[in-house]
Amino acid sequence: MRTVVDDRWATDDELIAALRKGDGGAFQALVDTLHAPLVRLARMYVSTATAEDAVQDTWVAVVRSIGAFEGRASLKTWVFRIMLNRVRTLARREAKTLPFATAGPETDPHPSVDPRRLVHPELGAHHWVDVPARWELLPEQRLMSAEVRSVIIEAMQKVPDAQREVLTMRDIEGWSSQETCEALGISAVNQRVLLHRGRASLRAVLEDYLND
Known part of the structure; x- marks a missing residue:
């Protein structure tokens, strides 16, 4: 599966391997690619400030959990799932929307x-x-x-x-x-x-x- 980031990593598997080794460049490339789309979607559930916090929490979770990533979905989908789980919980607290x-x-x-x-x-x-x-x-x-x-x-x-x-x-x-x-x-x-x-x-x- 082709990677969601630049050509330094040809596939998701190569990018995931780099992330598991603690490659800062790989992590930064992933953040640069997905951060803005994550915030845009999160803002549909919560305020802008809360959305930014939720996405920051998502990146912390990605670093902590990348070793357990099983590859059943694409890396991009997995990251978005983490964010959605987090932001839905926050949305219930803000009482701004119903769970999906x-x-x-x-x-x-x-x-x-x-x-x-x-x-x-x-x-x-x-x-x-x-x-x-x-x-x-x-x-x-x-x-x-x-x-x-x-x-x-x-x-x-x-x-x-x-x-x-x-x-x-x-x-x-x-x-x-x-x-x-x-x-x-x-x-x-x-x-x-x-x-x-x-x-x-x-x-x-x-x-x-x-x-x-």
């Missing part, structure tokens, strides 16, 4: 699309009242503007926690479906549903904004 295991499609009250948009007054059910705008036809500068980015960030805060986690991993951090499932401990089906619903929620917000 209690959220998901079964408890999510938000449909992917407003049902009223799928009941055409003449064609009936399962027909769009107004067909969604094709994003690829929108000027790139509109999608990339600072104003639109701020709208997306604000919309992300309104998306249910479980959907936001999957959106962040898949669409912001560029994780694969398998990596996301392993890190969050969810099934492939659950991951697809959460991703679909999260994207639909964001699309609805952006449609409203771009159509104004």
Whole structure:
């Protein structure tokens, strides 16, 4: 498995071996690569200050536990799992969110699309009242503007926690479906549903904004 850091270590196994030997360069390379993404995800559970503390605790745990790492998942996934376990505990203390295991499609009250948009007054059910705008036809500068980015960030805060986690991993951090499932401990089906619903929620917000 190719390593998550630079070319000094061609595979995870080589990087892990260096970490177990106490190679400071290997540890710094891992921190440089994963620290910012860890903080971004942690901030979805807790305050920024608490997120930073949780990630610092994660790095301490990585150093202490690397010898016990069994390689059942990628090194990156393992590090994120450590952080998620830590930050969920802190989140319960802050009472800012529910544990991920209690959220998901079964408890999510938000449909992917407003049902009223799928009941055409003449064609009936399962027909769009107004067909969604094709994003690829929108000027790139509109999608990339600072104003639109701020709208997306604000919309992300309104998306249910479980959907936001999957959106962040898949669409912001560029994780694969398998990596996301392993890190969050969810099934492939659950991951697809959460991703679909999260994207639909964001699309609805952006449609409203771009159509104004």
